[in-house]
Amino acid sequence: MKKRTKIVAYSLLLIGCCVAAAGVTTHLVNKKNSRNTPVYVTESNLPYSFASNASMIPAAKLQPVDLTEAAELAVHGVVHIKATVSGRTQVIQEMPDIFEYFFGFGDQSRQRRRQIESRPQVGYGSGVILSKDGYIVTNNHVIDRADEIEVSLNDSRIFPAVVVGTDPSTDLALIKIEGDDFPIIPMGNSDDLKLGEWVLAVGNPFNLTSSVTAGVVSAKARKIGIYEGSESIESFIQTDAAINMGNSGGALVNVKGELVGINAALESPTGTYAGYGFAIPTTIVKKVVADLKEYGSVQRAILGIRGGDVAVLRQLEENKDKDFGTIEGVYVSEVSDGGGALAAGLKEGDIITAINGKKVRTMAELQETIVQFSPGDKVEVTILRDKRSRKVDVELKNFKGNTEIVKATDIEVLGATFSTVPEQIRRQLNIGYGMQVSGLRDGLLKDAGIQRGFIILKINNRQIRSLDDIEQVYDEAVKSPDQVLFITGIYPSGRRANYAVGLDED
Numbered sequence: 001m002k003k004r005t006k007i008v009a010y011s012l013l014l015i016g017c018c019v020a021a022a023g024v025t026t027h028l029v030n031k032k033n034s035r036n037t038p039v040y041v042t043e044s045n046l047p048y049s050f051a052s053n054a055s056m057i058p059a060a061k062l063q064p065v066d067l068t069e070a071a072e073l074a075v076h077g078v079v080h081i082k083a084t085v086s087g088r089t090q091v092i093q094e095m096p097d098i099f100e101y102f103f104g105f106g107d108q109s110r111q112r113r114r115q116i117e118s119r120p121q122v123g124y125g126s127g128v129i130l131s132k133d134g135y136i137v138t139n140n141h142v143i144d145r146a147d148e149i150e151v152s153l154n155d156s157r158i159f160p161a162v163v164v165g166t167d168p169s170t171d172l173a174l175i176k177i178e179g180d181d182f183p184i185i186p187m188g189n190s191d192d193l194k195l196g197e198w199v200l201a202v203g204n205p206f207n208l209t210s211s212v213t214a215g216v217v218s219a220k221a222r223k224i225g226i227y228e229g230s231e232s233i234e235s236f237i238q239t240d241a242a243i244n245m246g247n248s249g250g251a252l253v254n255v256k257g258e259l260v261g262i263n264a265a266l267e268s269p270t271g272t273y274a275g276y277g278f279a280i281p282t283t284i285v286k287k288v289v290a291d292l293k294e295y296g297s298v299q300r301a302i303l304g305i306r307g308g309d310v311a312v313l314r315q316l317e318e319n320k321d322k323d324f325g326t327i328e329g330v331y332v333s334e335v336s337d338g339g340g341a342l343a344a345g346l347k348e349g350d351i352i353t354a355i356n357g358k359k360v361r362t363m364a365e366l367q368e369t370i371v372q373f374s375p376g377d378k379v380e381v382t383i384l385r386d387k388r389s390r391k392v393d394v395e396l397k398n399f400k401g402n403t404e405i406v407k408a409t410d411i412e413v414l415g416a417t418f419s420t421v422p423e424q425i426r427r428q429l430n431i432g433y434g435m436q437v438s439g440l441r442d443g444l445l446k447d448a449g450i451q452r453g454f455i456i457l458k459i460n461n462r463q464i465r466s467l468d469d470i471e472q473v474y475d476e477a478v479k480s481p482d483q484v485l486f487i488t489g490i491y492p493s494g495r496r497a498n499y500a501v502g503l504d505e506d
Contacts, residue, residue, distance in 0.1 A: 065198050065255060071212045073257035076154045077129045077185035078250055080204045081138055081161075081175075083146035085121040126203035126250035127151065127175065128259060129184045130289065134159075134177040137289055138249030139264050140166045143173050145442065151177050154210050165292030168441055169231045169300070169417070170284055170371070171264055174292040185251055188258025190237060190281035193217050201241035201263055201277065203250025215241030218276060223364040226265055231300075231399070231417045231439060235368035236278035237261045243277030252279040261285075287372050297406055301373040301396035303381075304339015307332045309362045310351060325387035328361040329353040332383075337423065338401035344394040346383065353389070354382035370396070376403035400467060411474050414501075415443010418467055421455055425492055431457065433465045434489065448501045450487070458488040478503055 125142030129135070136151065143149055149161040159177035166173040193199075197217045205211055219238035227234060237252060243266045252261035261279030268274040291298045310329045313319050324331070330352040335342045354360055355369045356379055373379060375398040382391050398406055399419070417439035426432070434455040440446050456464050459473045477485050483503040490496045 067198065067200060067214055067255060070200055070253055070255050070257040071202070074185055074200060074202045074251055074253045074259075075210050075212060076183040078154070078202045078204075078210070079127045079129060079136060080152040080207075080209050081125045081127050081142055081249060082150040082152070083123045083125065083143045084148040084150075085123075085145055086147040124204065124207055124246050125248040126246065126263070128249070128251045128262065129182050130187070130259075132180055132182050132184060134179050134182055135164070135289075135293065136161065136175050136177065137262060137285060138173050138175060139262065140168050140171045140173040142249045143175060144168075149175060151175070152209070153182070165296045165298075166412070167288050167292065167298045168412075168439075169227075169298070170233050170280060170288050171227060172262065172280065172285060172288045172292075174289055185253065185257070185259045187282055187286060188254055188256070188260045190220075190260045190283050193220065193237065193254070193260055193281075195219070198255050199237075199239055199241055199260065200253050201239065201243050201247065201250060201279075202253065203243075203247035203263060205242075205244035205246045207246055213242040215239045220281075221362060221364040221368060222278060223362070224265065224267070224278060227439075231419070233284065233367045233371055235281060235284065235364040236264070237281050239277055239279065240275060241277060242273045244273045245271070247277075259285075281368065283368055284371050287374075291374075295405060299374045299406060300398060301370055301375050301377060302336075302339060302399055303366075303370050303394065303396060304336040304341035305330075305332045305346060305352075306334040306336070307352070307363060311362070323387075324351060325384050326351060326353065329384065330360060330363050330366050334422065337420065338397070340394045340397045341381075344381070344392050346381070346392060346394070347385070349385070351384040352381060353384055356380050357382075375406075411471055413443060413503075414445050414474070415441045415447075416445045416450075418456075418470060425455075429455070429490060429492070429494065431455070431490065433457065433463055435464050435467065435470060444501050444503070445499075448487075448499045450497075450499055451491070453492050454489050454497070455491070456487055456489045459485050461486070474503075 123142065125138060127136040127138035130137055143163060144166070149163070151159045151161045159179065161175040161177045164174040164176050195217055199215060199217055201213045201215070203211060216239065217237060218240050222236040222238045223234045224236060225234070237260070239252065241252070243263050247263045250263045251259055252263055254260050259282055261281050262285055263277060263279045265278040266273060267276045267278070288298050307330045310324050310326060310331050313331055314324060314327065332346060332348055332350045332352065335346055335348060352360055352366060355366070358369060360366045360369065373396055375396055378393055378395050380391055381394050382389060397403055400406065416437050418435045419438040421431070421434050421436045434457045437445065437450060437452055437454045437456065440450070440452045456470070458464060459470065460477060462469065462473055464470060464473070473485065477483055485501040485503065487499045487501060
């Protein structure tokens with residue numbers, strides 16, 4: 001008889017939400033003998049190896065953990081966010097009825113205009129107050145495209161909020177409310193977190209405000225593939241503290257009540273909590289928030305390589321006999337043109353093992369480390385080349401290939417991230433210029449039918465060679481009467497396509 005295998009499909013969910021209330025109790029472990037007489041587990045009757053390890057643990061660390069003070073401190077610094085996307089009227093053009101044309105009741109050369117109205121949409125989430133003057137960090141997907149943002153504090157006060165800046169690559173956003181002396185959650189250091197350490201998740205699951213759950217740190221630098229685009233950055237803290245819909249943007253705090261992460265996603269076969277949640281570590285949050293506050297956009301440092309985890313590559317069939325010289329690190333599969341890595345002499349086949357002496361085991365750890373720097377910063381990269389370790393100084397650059405300040409632009413409404421076309425694809429398609437759509441989210445390009453990977457060659461009959469070109473054409477189109485982008489390009493498969501993208505949403 002054949003065995004039947006039950007397959008459970010897990011979904012990774014962004015959570016405009018997070019957490020349900022739970023108490024924490026620590027119990028002494030005991031077991032009973034066959035006569036039902038309690039037999040308490042002591043060091044003397046444990047296996048030798050376990051007893052030896054137990055004797056090394058200080059008695060203070062074996063005491064129950066009190067989370068009440070951390071919960072009381074954190075709950076006042078977490079807010080409820082209501083994001084409203086207003087209803088819109090869209091004018092579309094359609095051909096007249098073919099029967100009207102044939103029977104003389106219409107003119108096929110004339111197009112009819114029809115209005116379609118959409119209803120307002122309301123979403124809910126959480127946020128964390130970072131400063132007494134009202135700066136709040138949340139997830140980008142909580143407030144994305146919102147026309148109105150309403151913030152409710154734990155003391156029931158309600159404030160309108162404005163967007164200071166957003167960063168889809170890390171799914172973070174900074175908003176602000178007017179006022180002073182707001183309760184805050186102090187920023188902690190997620191690098192100090194240890195596996196098994198107690199943490200609290202605080203937020204507004206299912207619109208239940210000010211909820212707290214407890215759990216432990218299950219893993220660090222976890223990449224779950226939930227964000228689209230090659231520029232997306234994932235290095236999550238994984239926790240078994242219950243996280244649910246509505247907790248997005250809420251706080252993950254340690255036992256001191258310090259912020260160590262922003263809750264962002266959950267893994268579940270049902271869409272609700274079923275074991276694990278994921279939070280963006282403060283090592284990423286600090287840099288993103290600081291840049292959004294000062295510049296309105298993130299000054300992201302780029303190392304200038306593409307690659308993968310050595311641990312994963314070693315498991316592939318084609319690499320079973322290959323000796324990488326190490327079992328962990330990041331294998332460099334491509335060095336980008338114009339990047340700091342190329343200028344410093346990094347090559348395909350190098351394995352990155354450390355940044356400024358800090359060990360790097362995976363691409364997620366590499367991303368989390370590099371994102372803390374700014375363009376123009378220099379880092380010491382430790383690599384393995386031909387199984388020999390060497391150190392290389394790399395000056396980090398931005399995605400434009402320089403170290404200048406990148407200003408926020410209005411092209412975010414397009415809902416896409418762009419990157420230079422890899423040299424291999426340029427040769428394959430025989431093209432000398434273009435910008436590739438490396439990531440898509442809700443926005444005008446996605447609505448027009450453009451798919452990820454599409455290479456934009458021309459917009460409004462102008463060759464596109466850089467992000468600056470896209471920004472200039474966009475600015476000109478917004479000021480023109482038509483407010484339309486006519487986009488010509490090609491997919492990596494060789495299929496050419498043309499799109500018309502209207503910029504007038506009203």
